[in-house]
Amino acid sequence: MTTPILSVTGLHKTFTLHATGRVITSLDGVALDVGPGEHVAVAGASGAGKSSLLRCVYRTYLPDAGRVTLRTGSGPVELTTLPDRQLARLRGREIGYVAQFLAAPPRTGPLQHVRTAARRRGLEADAAEDAAVGTLRRLGIDEPLWAVDCSVLSGGERQRVNLAAGIVSPPRLLLLDEPVSALDPGNRERALAEIDTLARREVSVLAVYHDMRIIRRLATRAVVMDRGRVLADGSPETILAQHHTALEEVA
Ligand SMILES: Nc1ncnc2c1ncn2[C@@H]1O[C@H](COP(=O)(O)OP(=O)(O)OP(=O)(O)O)[C@@H](O)[C@H]1O
Numbered sequence: 001m002t003t004p005i006l007s008v009t010g011l012h013k014t015f016t017l018h019a020t021g022r023v024i025t026s027l028d029g030v031a032l033d034v035g036p037g038e039h040v041a042v043a044g045a046s047g048a049g050k051s052s053l054l055r056c057v058y059r060t061y062l063p064d065a066g067r068v069t070l071r072t073g074s075g076p077v078e079l080t081t082l083p084d085r086q087l088a089r090l091r092g093r094e095i096g097y098v099a100q101f102l103a104a105p106p107r108t109g110p111l112q113h114v115r116t117a118a119r120r121r122g123l124e125a126d127a128a129e130d131a132a133v134g135t136l137r138r139l140g141i142d143e144p145l146w147a148v149d150c151s152v153l154s155g156g157e158r159q160r161v162n163l164a165a166g167i168v169s170p171p172r173l174l175l176l177d178e179p180v181s182a183l184d185p186g187n188r189e190r191a192l193a194e195i196d197t198l199a200r201r202e203v204s205v206l207a208v209y210h211d212m213r214i215i216r217r218l219a220t221r222a223v224v225m226d227r228g229r230v231l232a233d234g235s236p237e238t239i240l241a242q243h244h245t246a247l248e249e250v251a
Pocket of ligand 1: 015024026044046048049052053
């Protein structure tokens, strides 16, 4: 078997609610691999731990236990214990994360936001500008919006700007959390077509989707999560056939 780009083993994450002291387990021993060029879709009911998994991989959340190993261009790196400065460097060419919501700095327009992402991935200024313009155009963000403050954009526009920043000059591993959930059919189709090109660019993807049609169309493997655990992991056809009812109910 080819060496995975990402290996997750024994991942645990709990939260203690300060008001009540109640402990919530969001990840309960998750193990998962993503191979080179694979597009692994994560499905499951609300609260199953899908976003927590992505956040622990990107280390927005620090897991309580477990290992997250990323195979970078210069060898394997253990992300859970990596010093912050080295982690910040990896969050350019090696690993990217498209969260559910756009978090652009104040007074930043779409072009600036996407251009900055391209610069972080190592593109020179002119190339970053070209890449940002091309990506925004392909995702249907028209020129009059490029300098508008991101905070005034519609929900769907914000989601496309967020996706544009994630896929512009994409990293080796891209984490996508429900990247098209707020889009109308036309823009959704554009966005899915862009996500589909990632495989041809040898980008590995770990993505959360609620829509089974998207999993059928894009994923090379599917994982079902339930109450912080991986319930099933296999080919999308097999997984969707076996878990069809449960997954369609939560879609
Ligand atoms: N920062 C946090 N503080 C407290 N609890 C949290 C936090 N983040 C996640 N949780 C809890 O962990 C559990 C898993 O949440 P998570 O967001 O990972 O689920 P999900 O499968 O992505 O759900 P959805 O499909 O609704 O986005 C939930 O019970 C959630 O309330």
